[in-house]
Amino acid sequence: NAGVTQTPKFQVLKTGQSMTLQCAQDMNHEYMSWYRQDPGMGLRLIHYSVGAGITDQGEVPNGYNVSRSTTEDFPLRLLSAAPSQTSVYFCASSYVLGGSTDTQYFGPGTRLTVL
Amino acid sequence: GQQLNQSPQSMFIQEGEDVSMNCTSSSIFNTWLWYKQDPGEGPVLLIALYKAGELTSNGRLTAQFGITRKDSFLNISASIPSDVGIYFCAGQSGGTSYGKLTFGQGTILTVHP
Numbered sequence: 001n002a003g004v005t006q007t008p009k010f011q012v013l014k015t016g017q018s019m020t021l022q023c024a025q026d027m028n029h030e031y032m033s034w035y036r037q038d039p040g041m042g043l044r045l046i047h048y049s050v051g052a053g054i055t056d057q058g059e060v061p062n063g064y065n066v067s068r069s070t071t072e073d074f075p076l077r078l079l080s081a082a083p084s085q086t087s088v089y090f091c092a093s094s095y096v097l098g099g100s101t102d103t104q105y106f107g108p109g110t111r112l113t114v115l
Numbered sequence: 116g117q118q119l120n121q122s123p124q125s126m127f128i129q130e131g132e133d134v135s136m137n138c139t140s141s142s143i144f145n146t147w148l149w150y151k152q153d154p155g156e157g158p159v160l161l162i163a164l165y166k167a168g169e170l171t172s173n174g175r176l177t178a179q180f181g182i183t184r185k186d187s188f189l190n191i192s193a194s195i196p197s198d199v200g201i202y203f204c205a206g207q208s209g210g211t212s213y214g215k216l217t218f219g220q221g222t223i224l225t226v227h228p
Binding site: 044045059 | 160216
């Protein structure tokens with residue numbers, strides 16, 4: 001198993017550009033999520049999904065869109081990049097057990113700079 | 116929203132020393148998790164705690180789920196250079212909030228040989 005993979009590893013954008021961060025997992029996990037990591041602030045949840053066709057907002061969803069057309073993939077779209085979105089983005093996945101989620105596994109991250 | 120306060124923010128220790136870090140919350144969590152992040156990598160789960168009062172070990176690491184369900188601590192015994200990294204606590208609520216992890220700010224650990 002490759003686990004959770006993310007592409008690209010690094011990306012530089014200009015303000016106003018759009019792009020999609022890719023995330024894929026091969027563990028048949030129902031739950032997938034996106035976090036951003038900023039210095040001194042830990043990781044903050046952007047969006048999450050509990051299964052194909054189901055998504056919901058996390059703590060900091062503004063400026064980001066997600067969709068979940070398959071169990072394996074959970075792309076994160078930046079519609080119009082802003083310097084405030086400069087961050088490291090992590091995707092995570094896990095099984096759903098009853099009313100809770102199991103251990104979340106994180107991808108290696110995408111380092112995004114918006115100029 | 117829920118907030119986690121993790122302390123200390125950073126630690127500089129000598130190899131062989133023991134380390135202790137903790138997290139406190141304004142809200143109750145059903146699960147406490149401790150992650151380690153190496154430079155350029157994603158967080159990796161070290162210990163998961165599911166029950167108030169639970170004390171769990173993983174090698175040289177020991178973590179406890181506080182009785183009030185609002186705090187947790189992580190101890191590392193006999194530190195070694197490869198313990199260097201950022202340690203995060205994370206809390207997970209149940210019910211409709213399942214899966215949403217709230218992270219602490221992280222503790223940066225430096226171990227001098």
